[in-house]
Amino acid sequence: MGLLxxxxxxDKWYDTKASNGHFVRKxxxxxxxxxxxxxxxxxGSSGFKAEAERYHLYVSLACPWAHRTLIFRVLKGLEDIISISVVHWYMAEDGWTFETGNGVIPDDVNGANFLHQVYTSAKPEYSGRVTVPVLWDKNNGL
Structure with a gap:
């Protein structure tokens, strides 16, 4: 587990001492x-227009936050509207990867090998954890 x-x-461990060992999502x-x-x-934050095939969802099947976005996508009938990529379930020293594995759907939007590459495509100087889910705007590269 690491961060940008x-x-x-x-490849740096996420320090959980300040939160008594708990993961606290920033x-x-x-x-x-x-x-x-x-x-x-x-x-009041900026908005993007709702358009078919404009958005791409990056998820991990091992993450409950990402899992609920997949459930929402199905319940709302958005499977043909929002495409998806699924990272490998195992987070190694380079973080989430699109390495071949059970359930992995490669990144055909940005061609990334690792999820952190998607983050730096949007913001090259990004600092922080690389987490899922990510909803990517194909029109703006964000």
């Missing part, structure tokens, strides 16, 4: 709304 520091992957550095017309969402 100024766009470079480092607020996303990439946070926008999808709205019917692309206007700002309820918080």
């Amino acid at each position: 520091q100024e766009g470079k992957w480092v 607020s996303s550095q990439f946070r926008n709304w999808i709205t019917p017309d692309g206007s700002a969402g309820p918080t």
